[in-house]
Amino acid sequence: MPLLRQVPGAGVLRRPRLRWADILVAAAIVVVLYLVARASAGATAPLNLEAPQAISTDPANLPYYALRSLLRMFAALAASVVFTFVVATAAARLPRAEKIILPALDILQSVPILGFLSVTVTGFIALFPGSTLGLEAASVFAIFTSQAWNMAFSFHSSLVSQPDDLDEAARLMRLTKWERFWKLDVPSGMIPLVWNGMMSFGGGWFFLAASEAVTVGNTSFSLPGVGAYVAAAVGAGELDHVGYAILTMAIMVLGVNFLFWRPLVAWAERFRNEDTAAADRPRSVVLGILSRSSIPRGFGRAIAPVNRVFDAATRPFGIAEHPxxxxxxxxxxxxxxxxxxxxxxxxxxxxxxxxxxxxTAGLGSFGEAFLHGLITLLRVVVIIVLATIVWVPIGVWIGMNPRISRLAQPVVQLLASFPANFLFPFVIAFFVAAHIPLDIGGIVLMALGSQWYILFNVIAGASAIPTDLRQAMESFGLGRWQRWRRLILPGVFPSYVTGGITAAGGAWNAAIVAEVVSYNHQTLTATGLGADIAQATSSGDMAHVLVGVLVMSVFVVGINRLFWRRLYRIAETRFAL
Amino acid sequence: MNPTETLTELISVRGVSKSFATEGGEKNVLDDVSFSIREGEIVALLGRSGSGKSTLLRCVAGLIAPSEGEVAYRGKRLNGANPGTALVFQSFALLPWLTVIENVELGLEAKGVKTAERRERALRAIDIIGLDGFESAYPKELSGGMRQRVGFARAIVVEPDVLLMDEPFSALDVLTSENLRSELVRMWADGSMPTRTALIVTHNIEEAIQLADRVLVLDSNPGRIKAELSVPMPKPRDRRSPEFEALVDEVYGILTGQKAEPRRETLAATAGDAAAASGLDVPLPTASTGALGGLVGLLAARGGTEGLAEIADDLRYEIDDLLPVVDAALLLKLARPHGPDLRITEQGRRYAAADPLRAKEQFATLAVEAAPLVRRIVRELRHSDSGAIRADDVLAELKAFYGDDDAEQQLDTAIDWGRYGELFEFDADSDRLLLPTHPDAAAGVPSA
Incomplete structure (x- = not known):
């Protein structure tokens, strides 16, 4: 018997002469390293609270600003992944921790993140005195809070729904905790984690834009970035510069999608626990180039000793087994x-x-906050109702036409992840010109970012309706209304509910930036809980911020429990396809 | 190879019981099971579904804790995954993101075996099990039979003291499983299999007799050891030999000899005799009316008597599929046991000869007479003012005696029987059982 036989891998059998993929990948690595170094150099600059860094609205600065923003986004993503791994694993493996972590995540997911900006900015500046690193950290933290809870939930649910047989196999093989995590836990949760990360990353742009320029306690802070650029341009009333920023933003969203998320999604397919590969598995040009290059494989061989060190070092923590x-x-x-x-x-x-x-504020402020909360609630309800009436039929139409759906999907995805606050200036300029009060106009602003979730989910639901059911309906000659009632509405209902929850949550968050807006040295204000929180934040009135955030959390959590959860249960029991 | 008392006792199971909490009380899956596995013997655990054989295997593997009693490995009580065993799964349980060789190496990696030695041992296991050439394939590229070979290679590469197998061939088609099974027998015979001790869980009688030195037959509801047979024949065994067939018949006799006795001992303490009198404690065999009709028809066509082994063979039925139907036929007195054979009754002949409407009427009468749960529902419906009762109420009562899944299966079977006999109907939208005379029961009028 041969002692050490070579295992024939794909790479051994096929030796491509053409090494252009290697050159391309190597060049890309150099460029990425340079850009990261360039962007991170600015992040540790000294912070002068007396004369905050001015943001120039010269479009020539946009590429550098974009780079800085991008670095923040990826820093937040990395933090979210680490948080997800630690917290979700703790919740899944320690029964006592689960009882605390899950409700906490559930509430954190529903609270208006932007309301905390004032607290976190003050805290992080104190943590890194005299450096912009504090502001950077506050911004990264704001983005992090928009992603982490979702991702942790997704990873936790894939951990607890791991197939029993794989769990038993891992335990009987006596894998160490470390081995089990990387060989079983992470791979089996990879697909939902990547998809969730992609969606959360899309939502993160909104918080990036909102957190780069903040006013806390009458002091304005801004960080070099596209969000701050837009804020500066809007303050000066330069709509053309806002246009440049939107263009930059669109390039960034599409670029990150093409260079990062598409390859990642396509790569994650290898972790699908199914016998047969899906017919239309996601593909990526970038992943194709990477897999043609030998650099990733070489990198894998190079870090193999590192893996061995970690494996040996974590051995004392014992095997992944409970008594x-x-x-x-x-x-x-x-x-x-x-x-x-x-x-x-x-x-x-x-x-x-x-x-x-x-x-400080007095307990009476709760009553006022509650009344204003009802007004904001009314706006949210109007958005959900209107978005449902408009987007459900359109979403069904797109979803049931595979050709249109293929074209529309990326567009809708771009719309959903495009930060709505970049579009605010144009809408506000229109409101000012047309003398539309923000009490009404705020609804439009809040809807700009949140409505897409309904469209997005309805498209997904409609395209998942089995073709044979649709053909059956057609062969029975059912009328249009009959078809909607009997097949389409029940078919898209579960995904509609998912979209509805997300849209409503997004609308509440958007209220904080949409109920008070300033444009060209004017400030428009609507009555509502979002405006209360925003104003209390900028004047540094922590007590009112706290009251506002508490009341808004109660609204969101309460409505989720009383309304959305029930719909969800109906969707699960009656309309699951 | 008869195991002698002097051989080391590797695994000992002492008075193991296992119960799971249900809504109405506790469901007893295993009841006071004791046995041991000695070095060098192959033991089969044979039982129908509900006998808790997989639960028992998982207790032996140290994956779940028994409610009472203990499992010891080499005299040491288990408190976690059994270090001396490796398990071959019915569902293969391979990690889809690892190649064949990576899957096989994983267990060695966990033991901290160095890379070079790991590779060498994995390749040797792959060689033994006949997987050469597939080292770099992913499991999804392989057929079911090849995947299970990976499962075997993964288990034997760590050279466990005891190889555990949980219905390892039942997810494979007949030819593939036959092929793999005989290769396993060959490996044991020619000594290429490093592990000589094994425990195999199966519901396939022939498989048990083909592989094992000792067969433990488990009773169902709750699972306990009903009989122990030793198989003294030399391997490989000829399935057509009279000895082999005699053993198969004997096991069939043991398995069908089981009466649907009241399960007083598993009753929740609060339920008492009132519930026992209501008939909820006598389980309905989970057989569909269609299969029942088919079985009686087959008996009539074969001249009235046929061996169970032949029926199972002809229909390609596993005993898990066949025995509930046989039980139903016995319960309704459409057939009766005759040694290892099944013999049709006079009633059965009439049933087989009747036209569909007559057959339904006859079935209805028999079901009310002999099936307590059906009788109970019919009686309650007739006594209710509205001619309707909530299915949830019946289910809640059933849950005092059965686990959640079993309770639902009991109700589903009762509904199937009731519908076929036109005794009552079930309205899924309002979750009610209805008499056929109930206004909502008018079958075929859509609510739209």
Missing amino acids: LHVPALRRRAGDVAVVVVVAAAITYGAYWAYVFIDS
Whole structure:
């Protein structure tokens, strides 16, 4: 028997002469490294609070600003991935941690992130005194908070829904914790994680734009970036410069999609746990070039010793197995300890918040916030109703025509991830010219970013309706209305509900930037909870920020529980295809 | 190779019971099971579905904890995955993102075996199991039979003391499973298989007798050891030999000899005799009316008597598929057991000869007479003022005696029987059982 036989891999059998792919990949690596170095050099510049860095609206600066923004986005994505791995794994593997983490994530997912901007900016500046790194961190953190919860949920649900047999196989092979994580947990959660990351990244642009230029306690901060550029251009009333920024933004969104997400999505297909490959599996030109080059394989061989070091170093943490028998007394003691600690923390936090609000804003401010919340709620409801009436038929039409759907899908994806706040200036300019009050116009602003989720999900739902069912309906000669009632509406309902939840959540968040807007040295204000939070933030009134964010969270969580959850249950039990 | 008492006892199972919590109480899956596996013997656990054989295997593998009793490996009580075993799964359980050789190497990697030695041992296992040339293939590129070979290679590469197999051939087609099975027998015979001790879980009688030195027959609901047979024949065994066939018949006899006895001992303590009298505790065999008709028809066509093994063979039925139908025929007195054979009754002949409407009427009478759950539903419907009862209520009562899935299966079977006999109907939209005379029951009038 041969002792060491070569395993024939694809690379050994096929030796391409043409090494242009290697040259291309090597060049790309050099360019990326240079750009990262260039962009990160500026991130540690000293911060002068007295004379904040001015943002020039000269379009020549846009490429550099775009680079800085992009670096923030990827820093936030990296942070989200690390957070996801740690927190979701803890929730899936430690039963006690799960009981705390899941409700916490659920609430965090629903709270208006932008309301926290003031708190985090102040905190991070204190953390990195005298450096722009604090502001950078605050911006990255804002983007992070728009992505991390979603991704953690997605990864947690793939961890707990892991096929039983794979779990049992891993346990019986006595994989170490580290091995199990990289060999089983991450690969089996890869596809949902990549898709979720892509969607969350798209949503992150909105928070990037909102977090690069903030006013906290009457001090304005801005970071070099496209978001700050737009803010500066809008403040000066230069719509043409806003146009350049939008163009830059579109190039960035499409570029990142082409160079990063498409290849990643196509690559993640290898982790699909199915016998047969899907007929229309995602493809990517970039991934094609990468796989033709020998550099990624060489890189893999080069880091193999590093992997071995990690494998050996993590061995002492033991195997990924839990004891079958735990003494009841010890288990009970652990439960009690966790409950006591969590209850104490919550009580202390609630008490602190109560004292703080009572001594500053007064408890009466809750009543006002609640009333304003109802007004904002009315706007959200109008958006959802209108978006449903408009986008459900269009989405169904697109989804049921495969050809149109192929063309429309990327466009809708671009629209969904394009930060709506970049489009605000044009709409606001129109409102100012047409004398439309922001109380009405705010609805349009809030809808700009959030409505796409409904369209996007309805398209997906409609294209998933089996062809044989549609043909059956046609062969029975059912009328248009009958067909809608019997097949189409039930068919798209589950995805519509998913889109609806996301759209409503997005609209609440957008209220914070849409109910107070300034354009060309004018400020328009609408009555609403979003405006309250925004104004309290810029004047540094922490108590009112806290009240506003609390009330808005109650609204969002309450409506999710009372309304969307129920629809979801109906969708799952009655209309699952 | 008869195991002698002097051989090391590798695994000992002592008084193992396992129950799962259900809505109405507890479902007892395993009840006081004890056995041991000694070095060098191949033991088969044979039972129909519901006998808890897979649960028992998972207790032996240390994947789940028994509710009572203990499993020990080399005298040491298990508190986690059994370090001396490797498991071959029914579903293969290969990691789809790893190639064949990476899958095989994984267990060695977990043991911290160095790269070069790992590769060498993996290639040797691949050689033994007949996978040469497929090292760099991904599992999805392989056929089912080749995938299960990877499953075997992955298990034997770590050289476990005991090879565990959970219905390893039942996901494969007949020819492939036959081929793999006989190769396994050959590997054991010529000594190329490094692991000589094995526990195989199966519902295939011939498979058990073909492979094992000792067959443990499990009773169902709850699972307990009903019989133990040793198979003294030399391997490879000829399935057409009279000895072999006699053993198959004997096992069939053991498996069908089981009466649908009231399961008083598994009752929730609160349920008491009132519930027992209501008939909920006597399980309906989960057989469809169509299959039942087919079986009785087949018996009539074969002159009234036929061996169970022959029926299973002809229909390509596993015993899991066949036995519930046989049970239903016995329950409704359409047939009765006759040694290892099944013999049609007078009633059965009439049923087989009747036209569809007559057959339905006859079935209805028999079902009300002999199937307690059906009788119970019919009686409640007749006593209710509206001629309708909520299916959820029936289900809730059933859940006091069965696990969630089993309770639903009981109700589904009762509904199938009731519908076929036109005893009652089921309205899925309102989740109600209805008498055929109920206004909502008018079949065929759509609500639109």
